[in-house]
Amino acid sequence: MINFLEKSTTLKFPINIQISGSKSESNRALILDYVLGGINIHNLSDSDDTKHLINALKQLDSESKTIKIDVGHAGTTMRFLTALCATMHQQEFVISGSKRMHQRPIKPLVDALKNLGADISYLDHEGYPPLKIRGKNLTKNKLSIQANISSQYISALMLIAPKFPQGLSIKLKGNITSRPYLEMTKALLEQQKIRVDFNQSEICVHSSHLNATTSIEIESDWSSASYHYALVALSVEGFSVKLTNFKLNSVQGDAALRSIYKKFGVKTEQVDPKTIKLTKFSKLYSDINIDLIKTPDLAQTIAVTCLGLGIKCELRGLHTLKIKETDRLKALKTELQKLGALVEISDSTLKLQPNKKLISHQIIETYNDHRMALAFAPLALKTILKIENPDVVSKSYPHFWEDLNNYGITSHFAK
Known part of the structure; x- marks a missing residue:
């Protein structure tokens, strides 16, 4: 006290x-760097949330049969990693967090990923972390998601979209909450020369060559x-x-x-x-x-x-x-x-x-x-x-x- x-x-x-740098912008840039590779990121956030994500990304390439990741209180890390791990073919993950994290819903994101073919199960209560994820090559490229719950679910999907051979179309149902955070995700993708179409009812992230094209200066x-x-x-x-x-x-x-x-x-x-x-x-x-x-x-x-x-x-x-x-x-x-x-x-x-x-x-x-x-x-x-x-x-x-x-x-x- x-x-x-x-x-x-x-x-x-x-x-x-x-x-220090924006936590929201830093965490998006880190996921993009993992997906695309080779992005030089400057002025990263020194927040605990960003540190959790950095440590978690280092664990993803572990040779363990099941990679266990604890995100603590970091909600953005939980949501972004759930989407990313779902795309990692033949890898198995258990993602958990703090007591409060296990009370924060993640079902809309999990349902959206399952509609793309993801293999995700709940280890405790339905709709909440901790999660068990068996990574797969996801080939479907269209889904629908409620837009009035959390913009982080949608940003998580946008950030993994460059891994989809035909891009990803996200149909938005209802009024959009926290739209500026989706605009931020769009701007970071576009910095990497990835085309994004965004209107009130749909976001389309077009297919990418999966090569980073520029550095990112975090405001x-x-x-x-x-x-x-x-x-x-x-x-x-x-x-x-x-x-x-x-x-x-x-x-x-x-x-x-x-x-x-x-x-x-x-x-x-x-x-x-x-x-x-x-x-x-x-x-x-x-x-x-x-x-x-x-x-x-x-x-x-x-x-x-x-x-x-x-x-x-x-x-x-x-x-x-x-x-x-x-x-x-x-x-x-x-x-x-x-x-x-x-x-x-x-x-x-x-x-x-x-x-x-x-x-x-x-x-x-x-x-x-x-x-x-x-x-x-x-x-x-x-x-x-x-x-x-x-x-x-x-x-x-x-x-x-x-x-x-x-x-x-x-x-x-x-x-």
Whole structure:
């Protein structure tokens, strides 16, 4: 646990922050490199999730009869590896993870792969990991999948598509969730000269020569940048921070932060080709009503920002939050209420009415969810609080607590 976080009385700015590569982009690039071979990847994420994937990919060429892989809490790794291993002829795999990972559904992806001819079985509960996979040469090239559950299932299929001699056609049923992540996958495939056709109801990844054609420069992580947007929003007028290796025309969906946080008085500008600057200007915000179906990972940060600024919010499009590292809607409601907020949730919405004054000296539970710790920490600019299980941030942003010190927020780990 971190001892009470609190703000110091002096603070120098502008602050300069270097965040590592996007976890989402890194993990896609690593799978593509394994499929195509020979891609030079620069600025990889230093997150636990990416490390899990790197270690797992090293195991795939083992000569063991059955290759056993433990992905821990890394949901992206679980989904991407499930698809990849299903295509590895005459190899057998057992893929498992943490207790929470075994509660996160994977049936839509498994069903889609089985429709292509994959041999996958459940080792415990139907529809959930752990999985046993006997790799095969998959020859069918058409399937259908629900598009409103998790974009990671669809990205997993897109990333293995270059292995199919006739390409892969993915029929999308229902409204697309987190479309920017599919656009990111498409962009990375196209960097490797693989043609991708994408409309509202279908994705077609065309056949490939299976040779990498270029290196990949991973942009820094906009999801991690969200916590700096929150910190700037909760700071004093004129405060600024520079974030390195970001560009405004990013393929990452969470780059929507620049327009969302303008509502909270944060201006974003590109000060050189690889650096953006966030600056707090005079208050422009009022009640917030946002549909986050394209960027649900921002929900926790936005809700906490609204609480810190004392404004109402209604966040919609959050139905995927129930199957994340924890049920994020329930977790948010519990922790926001500790600080004095009135919160209502449904299966896909969160409504927040802030208290006039934050209740201080509260212990924020993190539920083994990195985004709970990361999202609530900026409130230290407004009140004193503790963060339980602070090491959980290593899943996506290992150096967060060191970076937080730059804001004059003291954090000491309790023994």
